[in-house]
Amino acid sequence: MRDEHTATLLDYYTRHHASTQWRAFLTALAEEFETQLETAQLRELMARIGVRFADAHPAGACATLDDLTSFFNNTWSSLDWGFVNLVEQDDYLAIEHFGAPLGAFGEAAGTWAPAFLEGAYRHWLQGLGAGALALQHVESGDRHALEFRLVRTA
Incomplete structure (x- = not known):
């Protein structure tokens, strides 16, 4: 029962996280994009925007x-962009990002909008x-979290 309530609360938060004044605009912008x-071009664009963001918020x-x-967490919290868990695994470092308001672009943007975070983290x-x-970026199976993995290159 608790998991059902948690999922319901997270769904509500995700839908209402982005300001009402921006949701329709961002959805229309995403549709035009x-x-x-x-x-692939949208992912590249969003990653470049993420780099610009990271430049403006140095580590x-x-x-x-x-x-x-x-x-x-201080960076994202100050902007109301959720929070992060870092999880060390044997062969990678997982960055789990919860509560990013990227859903304001609409469901279809789920294939390219996370590249903003990927560009910033990279x-x-x-x-x-x-x-x-x-x-x-990897599919985590959790619709409320985005997962990125830092791995060794071949």
Whole structure:
């Protein structure tokens, strides 16, 4: 029963997270983007926007994963963009981002809108010395979370 209530609350939060004044505009913008650009082009555009965002919000010194988690959460929280968990696995570092208001672009944008976060995370991590590693968005199966993995490159 608790999981059902949690999912219902998260669905409500996701639908109402973006300001009402922006939802219809962002949905129309996304629909126009989709008529003009292929998904790969939209992902590239959103990643570049993410890099610009990261440039405007530099990471500073992050010596530990706790420092990095704090930086991410302080940055996103100050903008009402959710929160992050970093989870160390044997062969990758998972960045789990909860509560991003990307749903304001509409459901169809789910294939390209997360590239904004991917671009921002990639830029921050490269700036912190993770240049030999690759960051990729993966389907987590959780409609309320976006997952990115920092992995070794071949």
